[in-house]
Amino acid sequence: MxxxxxxxxxxxxxRVMPGIGRKSAQRIAHQLLQRNRDGAKHLSRIMADAMERIGHCQRCRTYTENKLCHLCENTRRDDSTICVVENPSDVDSIEETNYRGRYFVLLGHLSPLDGIGPDDIGLNEFKLLLDNEDLKEVILATSSTVEGEATAHFISEMVKASGKEVTRIAHGVPMGGELEYVNSLTIAHALDGRKAI
Amino acid sequence: MxxxxxxxxxxxxxRVMPGIGRKSAQRIAHQLLQRNRDGAKHLSRIMADAMERIGHCQRCRTYTENKLCHLCENTRRDDSTICVVENPSDVDSIEETNYRGRYFVLLGHLSPLDGIGPDDIGLNEFKLLLDNEDLKEVILATSSTVEGEATAHFISEMVKASGKEVTRIAHGVPMGGELEYVNSLTIAHALDGRKAI
Structure with a gap:
């Protein structure tokens, strides 16, 4: 051989990168060699550094290379609200809105069949945050999958037990979505969640 | 800030990689951090090494980290034929067929307006290869763009002057292509190049 x-x-x-097949990998390799070796060397250094040094924020569990992430370190954020999400990428999505409260990242969801229980998604650490006096409301923004809903339900019980308010993000027809392309379960949620105008 | x-x-x-926008880059970064840090570290090492060490084959000008590429070093290849292509990636495409001759990679095409002349696409080196006694046929496989055709024409004159045979790859309807989706210039070429069956 x-x-x-x-x-x-x-x-x-x-091809270690998701969504990159053999043909795309060949195109990327050739283009980088031909046009941007410096850019590729820079990427190589940053990638090694990131994989080595990025860990999890001690407070909200999102990705950071420091003890606390830049959001947790920001003293101007609203301490009265905490938004619970499944993945660090969900934090980025919510940051694109005007939400300015805190976050807590589960790094997964409850999945008893896979042996993933409350402690595996950081709920022991989350309990400590619930004791914070300033905290008024917990917003549950887990996925609207079966596991995401079950996880939201479990956490809502925890929060209620602590006497704080707990809310779930709205489910309904996406903005710009046409009714005929939206599935019936979503439409049912949209009807249930209707508001007076 | x-x-x-x-x-x-x-x-x-x-985002230095072609075809990777902001959203894809975010997805790749999160997935690598979450699921495959070792794979990403490996990629980082290989990428740095490749960008530093990969140069061009002294004989055919394709990419290689050695003096000669593995195809030029292979003594079993057919020395009587040489296939001229524009880019190293074209060599990979032709290697997927049963062609087993030699290659010559121009690393571009003639483009007088951009100041790219014969010497810039290695034709001085190509001339030396033409002197090889074993060489019988030069196959021109440059793109069928205006520049690719002009380059093919220029090289065909060189080869004819040296007394060797020169051919151009066939242009026509792609295999599996339906006529209604093929442009008229391609169909005109396909008609011109028709063969008795």
């Missing part, structure tokens, strides 16, 4: 060339190894290694 | 987090730097750096 002929040994793999360095270019073949690069194409192979690029 | 708040300093960029390491994760934001990673997302930014990932």
């Amino acid at each position: 002929i040994e793999q060339t360095l270019l073949e190894q690069l194409v192979e290694a690029l | 708040i300093e960029q987090t390491l994760l934001e730097q990673l997302v930014e750096a990932l």
Whole structure:
């Protein structure tokens, strides 16, 4: 067998990225070699550094290379609200809105069949946050999948027991969505959640 | 201004890759951090190594980390034929067929307006290959763009002057292509190039 060339190894290694198949990897490898070796070297350094140094925020569990993430360190955020999400990427999505409260990242959802219980999604740490006097409301923004709903239900019971307010983000027809392309369960939720105008 | 987090730097750096926008870069960064840090570290090492060490084959000008690429070093290839292509990625495409001759990679095409002349696409080196006694046929496989055709024409004159045979790859309807989706210039070429069956 002929040994793999360095270019073949690069194409192979690029496929570690989600959504990058063999053809895309070949195109990326050739383009970087031809047009942007400096950019690729920079990416290589940042990637090694990120994989080595990025851990989880001690308070909200999102990704950070420090003890606390930049959101938890920001003293201007509203301490009265905490938004619970499944993944660090959900924090980015919510940051694009005008929400300015705190976050808590579960890094997953309850899944008893896979042996993922409350402690595995950080609910022991979350309990400590619930004791904070300033906290008034917990917003549950887990996915609207079966596991996400079950996780939201479990956490809502915890929050109620602590005497704080707990809310769930609204489910309904997406903005710009046409009714005929929205599934019936979503429409049922949209009807249930109707508001006076 | 708040300093960029390491994760934001990673997302930014990932966008050096063609076809990767902001959303894809975010998804890739999160997935790698969550599921495959070792794979990402491996990619980072290979990428740095490739960008540093991959140069061009002294004979055919394709990418290689050695003096000669593995195809030029292979003594079993057919020395009587040489296929001229524009880019190293074209070599990969042709290697998927049963062609087993030699290659010559122009690393571009003639483009007088951009100041790219014969020497810039390695035709001085190509001339030396033409002197090889074993060489019988030069196959021109440049793109069927205006520049690719002009480049093919220029090289065909060189080859004819050296007394060797020169051919151009066939242009016509792609395999599996339906006539109604093929442009008229391609159909005209397909008619011109018709064969008795």
